[in-house]
Amino acid sequence: MIYEEPRFLPGGDRYMLIELGNEMNLELNFIAQGLATAITENNTKGIVETAPCFASMLVHYEPDEIGFDDLKKEMTSLLGSLGPSTDIELDSRLFYFPAVYLDPWTKECVQDYCEKVTPKTPDPEFVVEQSGLKDVEQLVRVHSGTEYWVAALGFWPGLPFMMPLDPRCMLTAPKYNPPRTWTPQGTIGMGGASTAIYPVATPGGYQIFARTPVPIWDTEKRFPQFEDSICLFQAGDRVKFVPCTVEEFEHVEAEVEAGTYLINVVEYQKFSVRNYTDWISSIDASQRF
């Protein structure tokens, strides 16, 4: 649900977490992103930075300039000024990402975790079990059957937190307990109902079952998409995974290495919230591919 009154939760002396709801839907993400934009445009005093995500926004503030209670008031007033998300139409880039599903690299990583940390059901089988799918082949069909909405960047530089736009492809799974200490670069995984791509080898908590060779952050700016930012994505982008073989992965990997890879992105589409919600209400969300 979307809360009638947002919850303002303290995070030590310099942070406030504003929880807007307790589920994952596009509208909550639009409110979180909209609030972050409003803060920037309004140049609200005492705010150092924000980090919007699926259903919440974190504020980093300077307590010498604004107290917790005043910040709460400011945020309430800015939230009240946001227009309805139904009218939103925005430019949305669509990235096509080759991905090896049920790949050898994430398999090896999970095996290593089972040996060194704690035994667990292999991740693809576990997600199948948790989401009520038939088998891992269906996991591949369902996970690659939708466009993903980049709701936020975070955790690690450039890592996209994404939600499936097609409700028929919504999967859910718990996160690792305890988290992994490493994950191969380019791993695609999911936890809760969120999907992410790991930009580099990092710790992680998502269930992992695929890998892409496409770079999503680049400090050397070797590809034109990184000219303005070393992170490939921005909120409001979409990603479509295209299942490929290990051979195709290695081909792309070599092109990335050589700097000749052409990142597959199209920029001619607008995302209309009205069209999207109309479409959602016209389909049977309980169906599976």
Added chain:
Amino acid sequence: MMEVIKPGLETCVQDYPGRIGYWNQGFPPSGPMDSWSFRLANLLVGNEAGAAALECQFMGPTLKFQRDAVVAVCGADMQAKLDGEPMAQWESVAVKAGQVLETSFSTAGARTYIAVAGGIATEPWLGSRSTFHQAGVGGMDGHALAAGQVVPVAGAAGTPGKRVKEDRRPLFSADKTWQIEVVPGPNDDWIDEAGQQRFLSSDWKLSARSNRTGFRLDGPEWTFTDKAYNKAPEHGAEPSNIIDHGYPLGAINLGGQTPIILVNDGPSMGGFINPYTVPSAAFWKLAQAKPGDIFRFTSVTVEQAQSMARELTSICSASSIE
């Protein structure tokens, strides 16, 4: 210019407050973990409190100065020597070109700061010179110092013989036990009352599997409120799972049953709850603890945490130097 003879265990360039403004892209601030000792070291040599200096972890470096300089060593005691002679800490010292500053294992505390008049002059990256090792950015080529490197220093005169007043220095634990303040929240209501009491009354041991991204703690089990079990499936079924959200720096992040304090190079977002947050003014204690040390947590309010921060800022000023 300083030539790195021995790099030490993990010596890196940091500035304060670090790389601010990129949390929404996943970039942590980095910066010195014990900003108290760090800022005083800079003030001793006449720098701005936040100028770039070296952070040394557990075992410090050996550095040869290629030019005359004024240097200050603050923080953990790593038995600093200048050309083999013991060198005063918490004091600015004149160093001649060719002299060697040698440090060793820390005997008290875990992190030492070496500031040089003028400040370290590596190329800033996204507005800061701080090293973010794990991503290989900032500092010297993105990583800890390596033998043979030459660390650039901006030329400036400093005054030797300045000292930090005794009562303005951080007092390190003598019995490997640290009282650490925490502010409840953002997700303290996911932990049941027994769990909250257990957290505040137990000894938590700092794990060796800790680094500048997170401090792992070993201790008792956590227990949860109903909220942690009865929730929308997109949170993830484990009680510590929540829909991914922004993490405050200092959050005590609960991945399953393992609490990890998210420190200077930590993640900005994720899908685990954060029942408590260590306020900024208590970070220096985390910085000076060694693996195996015990943390005991005390609950403070947001206002108390903010007044602690103001007090620390006033200590990190010229009034503490004599």
